[in-house]
Each structure stands twice: as structure tokens, then as C-alpha cells.
Amino acid sequence: MKRNAQRICFEGLPFFAQMHAEAIEALRGIATLYELEAGETFFRQGDPAHSVFTVQSGGLQLVEHTPDGKSVNLKLYGRGDFFGMLALSGEFPHPAGAVAAQDTEVIGFRAVDLRAMVLTFPSLGLLFIDMLVDHTHHAHQRIRHLATERVGQRVARALLHFHEKFHPAAPGPNGTRLMLTQQDLAEFAGSTVETVNRTLRVWEDRQMLRRSRMHIELLDVAAIRRCAEGQPPDGMARLFDGILQHDQA
Structure with a gap:
């Protein structure tokens, strides 16, 4: 440093x-x-x-x-x-x-x-107070998401969070390329690496993202955003339910 x-x-x-x-x-x-x-x-x-x-x-x-x-x-x-x-x-x-x-x-x-x-x-001082309130609000949101949302939603929300923090500073050939591991996503989403891997594999098959070593490239941010909102693209709802049941087993 x-x-x-x-x-x-x-x-x-x-x-x-x-x-x-x-x-x-x-x-x-x-x-x-x-x-x-x-x-x-x-x-x-x-x-x-x-x-x-x-x-x-x-x-x-x-x-x-x-x-x-x-x-x-x-x-x-x-x-x-x-x-x-x-x-x-x-x-x-x-x-x-x-x-x-x-x-x-x-x-x-x-x-x-x-x-x-x-x-x-x-x-x-007033600016710092506003900032502390914003931090508290963010913490409450994280708790609510972890308690109420499906695994697929949380993984999608984690990807969007990383995307919003680093876009457009992390461009890839076809989208935002994030320096991010599946372990990072699992920790942030409150899930397991195995569940994150299954979720990303489904989304990669749907051409929503592309995985490589230490990186994830987001190809269809709009589709990932729909997943975060609990409205996965057609044909993916059952896949989400299956991932959820496996994660809770």
C-alpha cells in the first residue's frame, strides 16, 4: 500500500x-x-x-x-x-x-x-448524518433481502450490485466484465458456492452472462434485473424453484 x-x-x-x-x-x-x-x-x-x-x-x-x-x-x-x-x-x-x-x-x-x-x-455534519442514515437504510434492505427473497433473486441482486459499483469502469467485449469469483457472490448473497454455480450455469445457458476464471461478464443486464425482481424470463421459474429447494435441503 x-x-x-x-x-x-x-x-x-x-x-x-x-x-x-x-x-x-x-x-x-x-x-x-x-x-x-x-x-x-x-x-x-x-x-x-x-x-x-x-x-x-x-x-x-x-x-x-x-x-x-x-x-x-x-x-x-x-x-x-x-x-x-x-x-x-x-x-x-x-x-x-x-x-x-x-x-x-x-x-x-x-x-x-x-x-x-x-x-x-x-x-x-448534516452531510455525514444523511450518509449514516443511508448506510442504515442499506443495512435494513440487506437483512430484508436475505430473509425474504429466493436464492436466485439474491444472486441476481448481488450481480447487479457489483455491476452498479463498477460499470462503466469494467467494460468487456460484449458487456460489463466484473472481477468476481463465485465465492464472492455466495458470501454476498448468503448462499453456497454450489448453488451459485448452478444458478450461473443456467443463466450462462440463457446467454445472460459468461463466466471465466475470476471474472463474470454480464451480457443481459435487463434479464438479470428481472430475476432480482422475482420475474425471471419465461421458462426459468421452475429452475429457480429447483435451485431454491436444493439450497434448503
């Missing part, structure tokens, strides 16, 4: 578009840029959280390791997303680790510096 303060670029990041020039310059003065290679660990579960981060380019996966040795892919952060927000309230241990999903640049701000800035720029 490299640190490089010279390549920080706030332009095009939605959070900073809502701020006055004076506040942006103040933030630039306390920012640090971290450069990560794909697969590199940014921080580990249990490390002290003392900074708030936003993704300048690339993306990171938030991964929690359970006591029984399993990994749970909690969230994916793409360009413009903030994470590490707990640090704003004090120094807590990170509840999960962060790993670069591809070559990634992350901008970091020490939480103590941000808290001091809120006194000078109160609107910054």
Missing part, C-alpha cells in the same frame, strides 16, 4: 459536489491518498478505526470473518462511497476487514480532524 497526497481528486465524487469551495480546500488539506493493488488488505477486522475513507477509484469489499472460520461479504464500496464512519464517534475496532476488489485508490481523513471541521463548517 502506497500513500500519495499529490493525486487526490475530489472532482466527480458526489459528496464533495454538495460543498462550498472553502470546505473542499480544507478537506484537501487533511486528506491522504492510499493506493492499493487488487486483493490487498486495507485494514483488518479488529484494527482500531481512527479514520473515515472514501473510494476515489476502484472498489473494496467489506468482509467479516466469523468465529467458525467463515467469511461474510457484507458490502461493496465503489467510487464515491464512504466507509469507516464509526470512527466519527470515537476509536472503535473495525467490525470487518476491507480488501481491494481491484486496483484501488482510497482517500482517508482522520476522524479527529473531521470532527474539528464540523465546528467550522456545520453543513458538513
